[in-house]
Amino acid sequence: MATYIGIKGVEIPTVSSDPTNLVAGQVWYNTGSATLKGYGKLGAGSWSAGGALNAGRYNNAGAGTGTAGLTFGGVPPAAAVALTESYDGSTWTAVNVLNQSRDFMAGTGSQTAALCITGQIPPSAAPSTTNLVEDFNGTSWTEVVDVSNGRRNSVGCGTTTAALCIGGGPPAPEYAFTEEYNGTAWTEIADTNTDRMSAAGSTNGTTTATLYFGGSEPPGPPNPADSTKTESWNGTAWTEESDLGTGRYKLGGAGIQTDALAFGGGWPLTANTESFNGTSWTEVANLAVAAATFGHCGSSTNAFGAGGDFPPSYRGCEQWLFADETKTFTAT
Numbered sequence: 179m180a181t182y183i184g185i186k187g188v189e190i191p192t193v194s195s196d197p198t199n200l201v202a203g204q205v206w207y208n209t210g211s212a213t214l215k216g217y218g219k220l221g222a223g224s225w226s227a228g229g230a231l232n233a234g235r236y237n238n239a240g241a242g243t244g245t246a247g248l249t250f251g252g253v254p255p256a257a258a259v260a261l262t263e264s265y266d267g268s269t270w271t272a273v274n275v276l277n278q279s280r281d282f283m284a285g286t287g288s289q290t291a292a293l294c295i296t297g298q299i300p301p302s303a304a305p306s307t308t309n310l311v312e313d314f315n316g317t318s319w320t321e322v323v324d325v326s327n328g329r330r331n332s333v334g335c336g337t338t339t340a341a342l343c344i345g346g347g348p349p350a351p352e353y354a355f356t357e358e359y360n361g362t363a364w365t366e367i368a369d370t371n372t373d374r375m376s377a378a379g380s381t382n383g384t385t386t387a388t389l390y391f392g393g394s395e396p397p398g399p400p401n402p403a404d405s406t407k408t409e410s411w412n413g414t415a416w417t418e419e420s421d422l423g424t425g426r427y428k429l430g431g432a433g434i435q436t437d438a439l440a441f442g443g444g445w446p447l448t449a450n451t452e453s454f455n456g457t458s459w460t461e462v463a464n465l466a467v468a469a470a471t472f473g474h475c476g477s478s479t480n481a482f483g484a485g486g487d488f489p490p491s492y493r494g495c496e497q498w499l500f501a502d503e504t505k506t507f508t509a510t
Contacts, residue, residue, distance in 0.1 A: 239285030240473030378431025386413030
């Protein structure tokens, strides 16, 4: 008879209270209620208009979810800014700014524990890429250890103590560099199979299981080749997976390695949204507005895109949610 560990590769954890940040397929035993619980998707996901940013910008980054989000940096549209805004699912609120103004950076983490990784710093007349990294604790930003390779348009995934910085560029040529962060230092690990920048990833992924997709391949700007490439990381090596249906760069990404979301991007701008199930990509509900270069993060059931080319005036926001929400099932 098949066992859960045989199917999923992990044992069912025993906890005293239900875990947070649940993902589809997660199962646990709650000792407090003496019940076995699981978590899964119900219904179909869709995009809806969210609250407008206070300060319009593009080339910004994001962290968190569609109902508890964070966006920072970007271009407003002159020089890069340090502005940071927090989102509660309906309203964006200005909070403490980054220490270094920048755009084209990577973001990952949660609303109260986020990383801002690399990017491009002013002046806009002669911008330069940076290897600076900042950590947000829910109140303020603190500079932490730099990545080894300064770049812009890279992808971040993971947490403030276990993250990856993938790809990017200066802007040309594109990079295959991957670096891993353990909360103290960055370490270079295996390169991706394809040099890319302006890609996206499963922002809720881990340092041993994440997905990297889309972007631009050489020859790079001003004539980038929209990429359909998808690669998965197992903690040791990158493996090519099924391609995206629509190649694009400067797109949004969310989710985990086996349950990811790709949305928007260009050029030309697209509203296309695709869902990855661990094997292949499937087209799902499109964004209401074709968009790119926006702050983004979240899970496959609760994500956001904010700023960028979302009208009006780079202040727009869209949230991805499942209409019936996601629910637990219980077996006593």
